[in-house]
Amino acid sequence: MAICAGCNNAILDRYVFHVLEKAWHASCIQCADCKELLSETCFTRNGLILCRKDFARRYGTRCAGCNMGLDRNDLVRRARDKVFHVQCFQCTICQKKLDTGEQLYILNGNRFVCKHDYLTNPGKSYFSFSFQN
Structure with a gap:
């Protein structure tokens, strides 16, 4: 007879769920962050059981502009090794x-300047490259 890792009671149910090499009642598997019951799908890392949303929030790719998580349905732009929401990939000045394909100039960090603002602010030291998707 298996003992549930969530409630420490015997599992007498028809089905025993195995998560993180432990036995669980279906009603005891919950997200470590939001406490949502996870009877169908769960994600694990570092000994934690998480729902999809909290797993993505903790471990997913983040926008280099706003630092918010990127959803698989988000439209993104990539610049070098960084990923941005389309709306976050913008000129720091204007x-x-x-x-895509627009020439831009890199400021320190994850900030960019469009060609127009670069040309109207001579004397600044920017690193230039053309953005390719």
């Missing part, structure tokens, strides 16, 4: 959204 906030114009930067498009």
